[in-house]
Amino acid sequence: MQSKKRITKLAFRVHSWVGILNTLLIIIFCVSGMILLFRKELDRKFNPELHYVQPAKQKVPIDRIFRNLIKTHPDLSQIALHDFPEDKYDSYEFLLYKNQREISKDYLYFVFVNPYNGKVLKEGYYSDFHASFFRWLYTLHYALLLNRPGRFVTDVSAIFMLLSIISGIIIYRKNIINVISFKSRVNHKNTHTINSFFHRILGVWSIPFIAVVFFSGLWLNRELLNPFDWKMNIPNTSNCLVSANIDSVLQKANSIAGFHTIAINVPTIVGKDILVRGLFDDSGWLLGNDKGSDINFDAKTGLLIQINKVNQKPFAQAFRYALYVLHTGKYGGIIIKILYIIGAIVPIYLSVSGVYLFMKRKKYY
Template sequence: MKSKSIKKLYTLHSWVGVITGILLFVIAFTGAVSVFGRPEIKLWANPEIRALAPIDTIKIEQLIEEYSHKVPEHYKEEILVFLPAVRSSTKLFIMFESHHGELVDEAQVSEGEKPKHNPPVAAVYEFDPVTYELTDEKRGLVEELFADSKYDMSEFIVGFHADLHMGRPIGLLTTGVLGLTMMLSIVTGIFIHRKILAQMFTFRPRKSYSLMLNDGHKAIGVWGLLFNSVIAFTGAFLGLAIVVLVPAAAFVSFGGDQEKLIETFTAVPDPIIQNVQQPTAVAQSFDHILTLEDGLEVNTLTIKGYGDATAMMYFGASGGKKMGYQTIIYNGKGEFLKKNTTYQRLDGYAGIILDVMFPLHFGNFGGIFVKIIWTVLGIGTALLPLTGLMLWLERGVNAANPKYSLDTYQRFNRLIVGGCGGIVIATFLLFPSQMFFKYLYPVENIGRALWWPFFGSWLLVLFVASIAPCEKKVAKQLANITAFILLSIFPIDVVVTGLNLFTQWSHGQLVSLGIDVTCFTLGVYLLTAIKKFDGVKNDVETHDVIVKTAQEGA
């Protein structure tokens, strides 16, 4: 490729990184943490479900039967069961739903008019996951019941990674576009670093600051090339699918009817009710699922036609041999019919590709070891734009004829330190904040309360970095604060829950124990890394002298 083309690609690569680098770090770093969002962080955040006994399937069957007599008949059109400690629930939820709303007395309908129904309504019963005692019940419109749902730090961090808490369509569109810009950076990076493979084993952290950034950026780019490409593509797809791809597909194939499109691929059909009473064998079906595959875990249950001879049960499950989410179907007698993934009904490879998008992006397959690998590689993905930004900044400051003033470079450096350092502190601050709002200052909806420490700390760090005279010192202090927060997570967990290392081990709470130990270890490692980093002074000192001289001259 000609040198002029290489130069243009380098310019494109640089500007894409400069414009989107901080946001890419934010998305990638929170994504690395979100890998453990469900169920690992969910279990840590809610000690009452850390060591639950196996699900009592007979008890669940009895509860469904008991409370089915406490709701109107049309509320039994669909029964949903959400199991605790699997994905997002901390309690057992049983919901009786009427898709057609409250029934209307036809005698009150004017002649010539069709009977109308209100929006879907439901009765939701909440049970303690240990004792199975009723703890709460609600009735009302389905959209209102779900809009008022409670959440905690696990949903908070996963939701932030998905759409920056900006909602649809703006949030998803933003993260989707960032996925596309990351793909563009990867492609242009491959072309401008043609000899990068020869340098993939070169890393000189002690020689100079610039060499450390240069070698680190190239090493992360090469060793994480496949992973970064997969994350960028799947992230772009998941972000843009609902906002762009679904409306486009609906326009082409369903006349613009998006609900019809989604129903075609995700809805479960209603059985033809025969009005022949027959007990629905919920417990028998539950127990049989465990014999189908090793590692298969039931998340939800949908029952259509409960108590009728034509009843059907649809179990939502994850794990097992397939990467995608599975639906396992039984009839009312508890006889296994079939199992399929969400998009298995599509012919060819399209269904397979769509099914693996979500688990491939979050590492939700292959168990805990895959998640660990995804998190480590995800941190590398976050460091890729960060090292690129710092390298661009370092070269600009030390250039013989800088493109911009030293003051401009310094302002941008402050933004990098505040934006990237702030999100790291805000993310880890969620751990002690979760325990604070759960035990010391209880609130009804912890997820909403977490907005204050998360965004408040991030904005505070941005402000401090913007007025600090020396960005290097601010970065070092932010690293020390991060280490302190990480070291404090284990002691805080012990103090507020009374569950120490030996107690968690003896009670089989290995997931929460693993998170505590990992955070503590990371805190120790970070303190050690800070001391080692102080030895890399050559270019940093030069940069500080230049900036200081420029400030004195001004």
């Protein structure tokens, strides 16, 4: 009995302090995450000049645009056509990966290009608020605008949340059955008891969602947990132009049965393959979303090297991609996104109400 009481007391302290320390970060991650669920739709709404260009009879070859960007933007590790146009009015969105020279400096750079004349419509770093709010918000959510140190902090925050879940289960272990069987009743005695009731109820019911979202975020960033591995591998060479024609590569990729091209990554370093990313029709319910599958092409000859279906990749790679899809809600359409918004509001309430309950606490433990 005494050992159980000591464990409960320790769990209460852990639950309280990690919750308090994590409150601000939880609010940042959840609010930014809710907005990013609709990033594509909101970006089109608030930046019509980027998504409603005047169509012409012919488009500029993608190969030419790639080569122009590689020449005008030096010091890259790779360049990607991040999203192909959704319709004839949409523009190309390129993502340029800059070589990192400082662990806290942003390396993601976007460029919007008019497909019909090749002119740059807008460009800037992801971390530049004035260049693009939604890409700035992505960097805030992903790395707190601090790149590797920021990603490390997000990992710590995810660990804190998982500790909150475990300690919460220990504290409320006797009430969990009552909660999920709808036998728990609210005590209207005062604000404290009402908040305590909803903190307990919402906390129990949200365990699966919160555990999946925060564990997946931790897993996707797990390589940043060891600061001693934050090495800066900076090439000493200038951008390298691939010999293969990008339009020809895309034509070959599009001819593969059941494959839908979404993006293409072109290296600017010798020895790397061109990677066409997308999805196959037979990839399955969870894995068949976004660009989990990829096709390798030789950067010199443009010949097909390998087809990598996401559901046939090694378990570790498929598992990581499945966690990415679960984390971002890129499955199930608008209903899933609405459920994710509700799910994101709950941790905010739990954090704020937890601080309130701690401030009003009595020494039960």
